Amino acid sequence: MNDARDLLRDRQVLSFDAGFTLVEPHPSVGTVYARIAGRFGYKVDPDRVDRRFREIHLRMTHEARRADLGSDYCTSEEKSRRWWEAVSAETLAEWVRDADRGRVARATFEEYAGSDCWRVYPDVHESLDAFRSLGLRLVVVSNWDARLESTLGELGLTPRFEKVYISSQVGYGKPDPRLFRHVLDDLGVAPDQVLHVGDDPVDDAQGSAAAGIDPVLIQRPGRPFPGGDSCPTIHALRDLIP
Numbered sequence: 001m002n003d004a005r006d007l008l009r010d011r012q013v014l015s016f017d018a019g020f021t022l023v024e025p026h027p028s029v030g031t032v033y034a035r036i037a038g039r040f041g042y043k044v045d046p047d048r049v050d051r052r053f054r055e056i057h058l059r060m061t062h063e064a065r066r067a068d069l070g071s072d073y074c075t076s077e078e079k080s081r082r083w084w085e086a087v088s089a090e091t092l093a094e095w096v097r098d099a100d101r102g103r104v105a106r107a108t109f110e111e112y113a114g115s116d117c118w119r120v121y122p123d124v125h126e127s128l129d130a131f132r133s134l135g136l137r138l139v140v141v142s143n144w145d146a147r148l149e150s151t152l153g154e155l156g157l158t159p160r161f162e163k164v165y166i167s168s169q170v171g172y173g174k175p176d177p178r179l180f181r182h183v184l185d186d187l188g189v190a191p192d193q194v195l196h197v198g199d200d201p202v203d204d205a206q207g208s209a210a211a212g213i214d215p216v217l218i219q220r221p222g223r224p225f226p227g228g229d230s231c232p233t234i235h236a237l238r239d240l241i242p
Contacts, residue, residue: 005239005240005241005242007195007214007216007232007240008134008136008195008240008242010192010193011136011193011194011195012136012137012189012193012194013136013137013138013139013187013189013193013194013195014131014136014137014138014139014194014195014197014240015138015139015140015141015183015194015195015196015197015208015213016138016139016140016141016196016197016198017140017141017142017174017196017197017198017199017200017203017204018140018142018144018148018152019142019144019199020199020218020220020223021197021198021199021204021218021220022120022121022124022140022157023118023119023120023121023124023151023152023155023157024118024119024121024220025117025118026117026118026119027117028046028050029049029050029053030045030046030047030048030049030050030051030053031046031050032108032111032112032117033046033049033053033088033091033092033108034046034049036104036107036108036111037092037095037096037104039107040096040100040103040104040107042092042095042096042100042104043095044092044095044096049091049092049095052091052094053087053091056087056090056091057087057091060073060083060086060087060090061073064083065175065202071143071167071173071174071175071176071203072173073173074143074144074145074167074168074173075167075168075171075172075173076168076171077145077146077168077169079168080144080145080168081109081145084105084108084109084112085102085105085106085108085109086105088104088105088108088109089101089102089104089105092104092105112147112151113147113150113151114150114151114154115150115151115154115155118151118155119155120155120156120157121220121236121237123236123237123238124157124237125156125157125160126238127236127237127238127240127241128157128160128161128237129160130238130241131240131241132160134242137162137187138160138161138162139161139162139163139164139165139183139187140152140161140163140164140165141165141174141179141180141183141196142164142165142166142167143167143173143174143203144166144167144168145166145167145168146166146168146169148164148166149164149166152164162187163186163187165179165182165183165186167179170182174200174203174204174207175202175203175204175206175207175210176207177207177208177210177211178211179207180196180207180208180210180211180213181211184211184213191211191212191213192212192214194213194214195213195214195215195216196208196213196214196215196216197215197216197217197218197234197237197240198215198217198218199217199218199219199220199223200217201217201231204217205217205231215231216231216232216233216234216240217231217232217233217234218233218234218235218236218237219233219234219235220235
């Protein structure tokens with residue numbers, strides 16, 4: 001904790017990942033997928049879907065992540081839509097007929113465009129206010145698509161950030177350091193003036209470090225332990241407040 005707090009010294013910018021750092025899916029993905037499948041006449045077990053989703057999402061993320069250039073699935077709006085619809089379709093393949101799978105997948109993509117399927121972690125609003133009171137510039141740097149804009153807006157988070165950098169709009173996906181370098185250039189700051197907070201050891205820690213930015217990993221409740229000896233780890237954003 002102390003190491004992470006010390007890292008705030010002499011910083012101008014604090015950047016944040018979005019998913020599992022600021023917000024989390026709620027209710028569970030399995031619950032949402034089952035609800036949508038039900039609209040098309042399919043009865044689906046949410047718990048089984050949830051387990052299946054985690055397996056599919058993990059595998060397809062690894063497949064989409066190029067060795068040295070980041071995650072390709074989220075570098076354009078069209079790629080992101082196709083990828084997420086493929087994840088949904090494969091997740092529900094056991095329950096939904098081929099003829100309906102595309103329509104169900106499209107419906108799941110649209111469902112996650114607003115705030116109904118997301119919630120803000122309890123410490124986020126107060127922590128962001130505290131960071132702003134310290135004079136820090138706050139930004140979001142996320143592997144996402146345009147849906148993030150409406151999601152953050154409906155959740156009341158947009159006004160707390162100077163800018164939101166979305167991979168599908170910038171054209172690079174974490175851990176590609178070019179996404180972070182774009183942020184540095186756009187904000188007009190040096191790497192050592194920025195601290196990046198995220199939950200993923202590859203996308204957030206390795207990606208930001210490759211651009212010269214110090215990372216901090218956050219372990220949210222129920223999430224795998226992301227840290228290691230080389231990277232400070234916190235359990236809530238308030239842990240960074242001096």
